[in-house]
Amino acid sequence: MVLDVLYFAWVRERIGLGRERVETTAVTVADLVAELSAREERYALAFADLKSLRVALDQDLAEFSAPLAGVREVAFFPPMTGG
Amino acid sequence: MVLDVLYFAWVRERIGLGRERVETTAVTVADLVAELSAREERYALAFADLKSLRVALDQDLAEFSAPLAGVREVAFFPPMTGG
Amino acid sequence: MAVRVQAEPFDLGAESTAFAAGLRRAGAMVTFTGLVRDNGGALQAMEIEHYPGMTERAIAAMVDEAVTRWSLEDALVIHRYGRLGPQDQIMMVATAAPHRGDAFAAAEFLMDYLKSRAPFWKKELAADGSAWVAAKDEDEAALKRW
Amino acid sequence: MAVRVQAEPFDLGAESTAFAAGLRRAGAMVTFTGLVRDNGGALQAMEIEHYPGMTERAIAAMVDEAVTRWSLEDALVIHRYGRLGPQDQIMMVATAAPHRGDAFAAAEFLMDYLKSRAPFWKKELAADGSAWVAAKDEDEAALKRW
Numbered sequence: 001m002v003l004d005v006l007y008f009a010w011v012r013e014r015i016g017l018g019r020e021r022v023e024t025t026a027v028t029v030a031d032l033v034a035e036l037s038a039r040e041e042r043y044a045l046a047f048a049d050l051k052s053l054r055v056a057l058d059q060d061l062a063e064f065s066a067p068l069a070g071v072r073e074v075a076f077f078p079p080m081t082g083g
Numbered sequence: 084m085v086l087d088v089l090y091f092a093w094v095r096e097r098i099g100l101g102r103e104r105v106e107t108t109a110v111t112v113a114d115l116v117a118e119l120s121a122r123e124e125r126y127a128l129a130f131a132d133l134k135s136l137r138v139a140l141d142q143d144l145a146e147f148s149a150p151l152a153g154v155r156e157v158a159f160f161p162p163m164t165g166g
Numbered sequence: 167m168a169v170r171v172q173a174e175p176f177d178l179g180a181e182s183t184a185f186a187a188g189l190r191r192a193g194a195m196v197t198f199t200g201l202v203r204d205n206g207g208a209l210q211a212m213e214i215e216h217y218p219g220m221t222e223r224a225i226a227a228m229v230d231e232a233v234t235r236w237s238l239e240d241a242l243v244i245h246r247y248g249r250l251g252p253q254d255q256i257m258m259v260a261t262a263a264p265h266r267g268d269a270f271a272a273a274e275f276l277m278d279y280l281k282s283r284a285p286f287w288k289k290e291l292a293a294d295g296s297a298w299v300a301a302k303d304e305d306e307a308a309l310k311r312w
Numbered sequence: 313m314a315v316r317v318q319a320e321p322f323d324l325g326a327e328s329t330a331f332a333a334g335l336r337r338a339g340a341m342v343t344f345t346g347l348v349r350d351n352g353g354a355l356q357a358m359e360i361e362h363y364p365g366m367t368e369r370a371i372a373a374m375v376d377e378a379v380t381r382w383s384l385e386d387a388l389v390i391h392r393y394g395r396l397g398p399q400d401q402i403m404m405v406a407t408a409a410p411h412r413g414d415a416f417a418a419a420e421f422l423m424d425y426l427k428s429r430a431p432f433w434k435k436e437l438a439a440d441g442s443a444w445v446a447a448k449d450e451d452e453a454a455l456k457r458w
């Protein structure tokens with residue numbers, strides 16, 4: 001499956017890009033995180049503490065245990081600070 | 084003692100005036116109310132239900148049991164409906 | 167801090183802009199505006215009576231109390247009296263604070279006190295007669311939370 | 313109901329006036345405005361990043377939720393992104409309802425959700441460096457009251 005993976009705020013800064021296409025066989029978000037972290041140090045660094053991260057699947061907040069089946073866009077970012 | 088006595092809203096309408104000077108020997112607000120009520124039917128009508136009335140002494144909310152010593156201005160009115 | 171009691175309409179937009187322009191440290195600003203509800207079209211006008219002198223004094227005391235309770239950079243209360251039409255703006259409150267919790271709490275506190283402790287009385291005029299607006303138990307009860 | 317996510321400044325006064333002018337049955341209108349705090353003069357600018365698409369979607373869902381919970385005549389959310397200076401206006405919320413309780417509650421609900429559930433991230437730029445603003449536990453906790 002091919003996913004659009006988006007990064008925001010310090011996740012974007014650590015990984016060094018805001019968006020990429022990722023070819024993956026990951027079943028869950030956690031699988032995808034493990035796959036990316038194994039790639040390069042900058043990914044491992046960005047994903048080091050999942051408690052300080054949030055994930056959205058097709059623009060809805062989700063859990064790291066959520067399945068990726070049918071998903072087109074995955075976004076990783078820190079807790080939001082709007083308002 | 085001579086007091087300025089003010090009436091607002093339906094108290095003013097029932098008594099038929101907004102302000103008068105009253106010469107009185109009343110010790111408390113309740114005494115003054117009794118004195119005024121004894122005067123004329125329209126006063127008795129306006130003061131019939133003290134629970135639906137409020138009183139201010141020199142522009143501060145007070146109790147009907149409050150003493151009038153040193154007071155110059157007494158105002159009677161229904162519960163306020165500002166805002 | 168400012169309190170204005172007036173017969174004239176006020177300009178909510180201009181007042182909001184001017185209030186915001188005066189802020190130097192605030193992170194949060196809240197305004198509340200009270201409007202004349204027309205009760206499904208029956209209302210022709212609202213007459214607001216007040217107690218000149220006591221009104222300004224009572225509102226200033228509320229603002230002082232709000233300043234001691236919350237960290238406010240500024241506060242404004244404007245309240246009209248006299249004859250108003252349906253959907254006319256009756257009054258406004260503005261508060262500014264470093265954080266939103268204080269700005270909201272102070273505005274709600276001022277509104278609750280203005281409702282039941284500022285000497286205003288409203289009379290509704292309709293085609294079938296006029297009636298003084300009765301104070302609501304829930305408005306009196308709202309004071310207990312502060 | 314309207315949601316706007318934009319880089320451009322908005323005019324709080326003009327927005328308040330326009331929102332009020334559209335009301336037909338409201339007795340109460342509340343606005344909240346969020347401003348860039350300058351932290352005692354150290355702040356040079358604030359950069360706000362957001363997630364285009366999800367932002368509008370998330371805010372629209374919050375407004376829908378507010379409409380189901382309270383009796384609202386109208387609601388408006390404007391939120392900026394991009395580079396802002398000290399005391400610039402970041403965002404505003406406006407709500408209108410027959411009674412003040414609903415207008416206040418809906419505005420506070422929207423603010424609490426915008427703080428922690430709308431995909432915005434703030435970075436503070438100062439002379440001695442820049443830092444992402446950390447989410448506060450109290451903002452997450454604030455959601456529990458709804």
